[in-house]
Amino acid sequence: DTAVSQTPKYLVTQMGNDKSIKCEQNLGHDTMYWYKQDSKKFLKIMFSYNNKELIINETVPNRFSPKSPDKAHLNLHINSLELGDSAVYFCASSHLSGGANTQYFGPGTRLTVL
Protein backbone atom coordinates (compact mmCIF):
# COMPACT_ATOMS: atom_id res chain seq x y z
CA ASP A 1 0.00 0.00 0.00
CA THR A 2 2.96 2.29 -0.70
CA ALA A 3 1.81 5.81 -1.64
CA VAL A 4 4.83 7.17 -3.54
CA SER A 5 7.50 4.68 -4.54
CA GLN A 6 10.87 5.13 -6.23
CA THR A 7 13.33 2.73 -7.80
CA PRO A 8 16.11 2.16 -7.28
CA LYS A 9 16.76 3.16 -3.67
CA TYR A 10 20.51 3.29 -4.24
CA LEU A 11 22.35 3.98 -7.49
CA VAL A 12 26.14 3.95 -7.77
CA THR A 13 27.62 4.74 -11.16
CA GLN A 14 30.64 6.14 -12.95
CA MET A 15 31.02 9.67 -14.28
CA GLY A 16 29.79 10.02 -17.84
CA ASN A 17 27.15 7.28 -17.59
CA ASP A 18 23.42 7.74 -18.25
CA LYS A 19 20.93 6.59 -15.62
CA SER A 20 17.21 6.72 -14.87
CA ILE A 21 15.17 6.88 -11.68
CA LYS A 22 11.53 5.82 -11.68
CA CYS A 23 8.67 7.12 -9.57
CA GLU A 24 5.11 5.89 -9.18
CA GLN A 25 2.24 7.12 -7.02
CA ASN A 26 -1.03 5.35 -6.19
CA LEU A 27 -2.69 8.30 -4.43
CA GLY A 28 -4.71 9.33 -7.47
CA HIS A 29 -2.85 12.65 -7.63
CA ASP A 30 -2.50 14.61 -10.86
CA THR A 31 0.78 16.40 -10.15
CA MET A 32 4.23 14.94 -9.54
CA TYR A 33 7.56 16.51 -8.65
CA TRP A 34 11.29 15.83 -8.51
CA TYR A 35 13.38 17.37 -5.73
CA LYS A 36 17.13 17.16 -5.10
CA GLN A 37 18.50 17.01 -1.55
CA ASP A 38 22.17 17.90 -1.28
CA SER A 39 24.72 16.87 1.32
CA LYS A 40 23.54 19.67 3.61
CA LYS A 41 20.01 18.24 3.49
CA PHE A 42 18.65 21.21 1.51
CA LEU A 43 15.64 20.19 -0.60
CA LYS A 44 15.23 22.02 -3.90
CA ILE A 45 12.58 21.61 -6.60
CA MET A 46 13.74 20.48 -10.03
CA PHE A 47 10.63 19.67 -12.10
CA SER A 48 6.91 19.18 -11.86
CA TYR A 49 4.32 17.64 -14.17
CA ASN A 50 0.57 18.10 -14.04
CA ASN A 51 -1.42 15.61 -16.12
CA LYS A 52 1.71 14.82 -18.14
CA GLU A 53 2.39 18.51 -18.81
CA LEU A 54 5.57 20.17 -17.53
CA ILE A 55 4.61 23.02 -15.17
CA ILE A 56 7.83 23.61 -13.23
CA ASN A 57 11.29 23.59 -14.74
CA GLU A 58 13.78 25.18 -12.39
CA THR A 59 17.36 26.01 -13.33
CA VAL A 60 18.56 22.48 -13.91
CA PRO A 61 21.20 21.35 -16.45
CA ASN A 62 19.61 19.99 -19.60
CA ARG A 63 21.37 16.68 -18.89
CA PHE A 64 18.34 16.08 -16.65
CA SER A 65 15.19 15.14 -18.54
CA PRO A 66 11.93 14.23 -16.81
CA LYS A 67 9.36 12.06 -18.55
CA SER A 68 5.77 11.46 -17.49
CA PRO A 69 4.09 8.62 -19.41
CA ASP A 70 0.89 9.03 -17.37
CA LYS A 71 -0.41 10.81 -14.27
CA ALA A 72 0.85 8.10 -11.93
CA HIS A 73 4.44 7.99 -13.16
CA LEU A 74 7.29 10.49 -13.40
CA ASN A 75 10.74 9.31 -14.37
CA LEU A 76 14.03 11.19 -14.28
CA HIS A 77 16.73 10.49 -16.83
CA ILE A 78 20.20 11.89 -16.31
CA ASN A 79 22.78 11.97 -19.11
CA SER A 80 26.55 12.25 -18.78
CA LEU A 81 26.56 12.04 -14.99
CA GLU A 82 28.93 14.33 -13.10
CA LEU A 83 30.36 14.15 -9.57
CA GLY A 84 28.13 17.07 -8.53
CA ASP A 85 25.02 15.08 -9.38
CA SER A 86 25.61 12.94 -6.29
CA ALA A 87 22.64 13.60 -4.00
CA VAL A 88 19.37 12.12 -2.84
CA TYR A 89 16.54 12.58 -5.33
CA PHE A 90 12.97 12.63 -4.04
CA CYS A 91 9.78 12.23 -5.97
CA ALA A 92 6.58 13.78 -4.60
CA SER A 93 2.95 14.04 -5.65
CA SER A 94 -0.05 16.19 -4.89
CA HIS A 95 -3.54 16.99 -6.11
CA LEU A 96 -3.58 20.33 -7.89
CA SER A 97 -6.46 22.43 -6.64
CA GLY A 98 -7.07 25.91 -5.30
CA GLY A 99 -5.80 24.90 -1.89
CA ALA A 100 -2.34 24.37 -0.49
CA ASN A 101 -1.82 21.12 -2.45
CA THR A 102 0.04 19.15 0.18
CA GLN A 103 2.88 17.17 -1.36
CA TYR A 104 3.64 13.60 -0.32
CA PHE A 105 7.17 12.33 -0.76
CA GLY A 106 8.71 9.04 -1.79
CA PRO A 107 11.55 7.33 0.10
CA GLY A 108 14.30 8.82 -2.07
CA THR A 109 17.00 7.53 -4.39
CA ARG A 110 20.59 8.02 -3.25
CA LEU A 111 22.73 8.62 -6.32
CA THR A 112 26.49 8.33 -5.99
CA VAL A 113 28.67 9.27 -8.94
CA LEU A 114 32.25 8.00 -8.77
Add this chain to the structure above:
Amino acid sequence: EDQVTQSPEALRLQEGESSSLNCSYTVSGLRGLFWYRQDPGKGPEFLFTLYSAGEEKEKERLKATLTKKESFLHITAPKPEDSATYLCAVRSNFGNEKLTFGTGTRLTIIP
Protein backbone atom coordinates in the same frame (compact mmCIF):
# COMPACT_ATOMS: atom_id res chain seq x y z
CA GLU B 1 12.17 35.12 -4.19
CA ASP B 2 10.60 33.08 -1.39
CA GLN B 3 12.92 32.36 1.55
CA VAL B 4 12.70 30.09 4.58
CA THR B 5 15.12 30.14 7.51
CA GLN B 6 14.96 27.58 10.29
CA SER B 7 16.56 27.77 13.71
CA PRO B 8 18.26 26.31 15.53
CA GLU B 9 20.18 24.12 13.11
CA ALA B 10 20.38 21.38 15.75
CA LEU B 11 18.73 20.90 19.13
CA ARG B 12 19.42 18.32 21.81
CA LEU B 13 16.81 17.89 24.55
CA GLN B 14 16.38 15.56 27.46
CA GLU B 15 13.33 13.34 27.28
CA GLY B 16 10.39 15.33 28.65
CA GLU B 17 12.06 18.72 28.10
CA SER B 18 9.70 20.87 26.01
CA SER B 19 10.97 23.36 23.42
CA SER B 20 10.17 25.12 20.15
CA LEU B 21 11.60 25.15 16.65
CA ASN B 22 11.43 28.33 14.59
CA CYS B 23 10.69 28.85 10.90
CA SER B 24 10.97 32.41 9.57
CA TYR B 25 9.69 33.02 6.08
CA THR B 26 9.48 35.63 3.36
CA VAL B 27 6.93 34.96 0.66
CA SER B 28 4.91 37.04 -1.78
CA GLY B 29 1.49 35.94 -0.57
CA LEU B 30 1.40 32.83 1.59
CA ARG B 31 -0.74 30.04 0.22
CA GLY B 32 0.43 27.50 2.75
CA LEU B 33 3.18 26.76 5.26
CA PHE B 34 4.10 23.12 5.70
CA TRP B 35 5.91 21.15 8.37
CA TYR B 36 7.50 17.83 7.53
CA ARG B 37 9.46 15.32 9.57
CA GLN B 38 12.37 13.49 7.97
CA ASP B 39 14.02 10.45 9.49
CA PRO B 40 17.53 9.41 8.33
CA GLY B 41 17.42 7.62 4.99
CA LYS B 42 13.72 8.37 4.43
CA GLY B 43 11.58 10.86 2.61
CA PRO B 44 9.90 13.83 4.30
CA GLU B 45 6.71 12.85 6.11
CA PHE B 46 3.89 15.40 6.11
CA LEU B 47 2.88 16.78 9.52
CA PHE B 48 0.88 20.01 9.17
CA THR B 49 -0.34 22.68 6.79
CA LEU B 50 -1.04 26.19 8.10
CA TYR B 51 -2.81 28.75 5.94
CA SER B 52 -3.19 32.01 7.83
CA ALA B 53 -1.78 33.93 10.79
CA GLY B 54 -3.23 32.82 14.10
CA GLU B 55 -3.87 29.27 12.96
CA GLU B 56 -2.73 26.36 15.15
CA LYS B 57 -2.65 22.63 14.56
CA GLU B 58 -1.80 19.77 16.92
CA LYS B 59 -0.76 16.17 16.58
CA GLU B 60 0.24 14.17 19.63
CA ARG B 61 3.16 16.04 21.25
CA LEU B 62 3.50 18.55 18.38
CA LYS B 63 1.76 21.87 17.92
CA ALA B 64 2.38 24.20 14.99
CA THR B 65 1.53 27.89 15.09
CA LEU B 66 1.71 30.63 12.47
CA THR B 67 2.21 34.39 12.43
CA LYS B 68 2.69 36.69 9.45
CA LYS B 69 6.45 36.23 9.56
CA GLU B 70 7.17 32.93 11.26
CA SER B 71 5.93 29.57 12.38
CA PHE B 72 6.80 27.63 15.50
CA LEU B 73 6.75 23.90 16.06
CA HIS B 74 6.26 23.33 19.76
CA ILE B 75 7.26 19.96 21.14
CA THR B 76 5.78 19.08 24.52
CA ALA B 77 7.39 16.40 26.71
CA PRO B 78 9.25 14.84 23.80
CA LYS B 79 10.21 11.19 23.60
CA PRO B 80 13.27 9.64 21.91
CA GLU B 81 11.08 8.62 18.96
CA ASP B 82 10.53 12.32 18.21
CA SER B 83 14.18 12.55 17.16
CA ALA B 84 14.28 13.55 13.49
CA THR B 85 14.95 16.50 11.21
CA TYR B 86 11.98 18.86 11.02
CA LEU B 87 11.56 20.74 7.76
CA CYS B 88 9.51 23.86 7.11
CA ALA B 89 8.36 24.85 3.62
CA VAL B 90 6.18 27.55 2.05
CA ARG B 91 4.12 27.83 -1.10
CA SER B 92 3.43 31.23 -2.60
CA ASN B 93 0.17 32.50 -4.06
CA PHE B 94 2.11 33.61 -7.10
CA GLY B 95 4.03 31.56 -9.54
CA ASN B 96 4.08 27.79 -9.69
CA GLU B 97 3.34 24.93 -7.32
CA LYS B 98 6.83 24.53 -5.88
CA LEU B 99 7.61 24.29 -2.20
CA THR B 100 10.52 26.36 -0.90
CA PHE B 101 12.18 24.54 1.97
CA GLY B 102 14.33 25.61 4.88
CA THR B 103 17.42 23.62 5.80
CA GLY B 104 15.72 21.98 8.75
CA THR B 105 16.27 21.54 12.48
CA ARG B 106 17.89 18.30 13.56
CA LEU B 107 16.22 17.33 16.83
CA THR B 108 17.74 14.76 19.18
CA ILE B 109 15.87 13.60 22.28
CA ILE B 110 18.11 11.99 24.85
CA PRO B 111 16.54 9.27 27.05
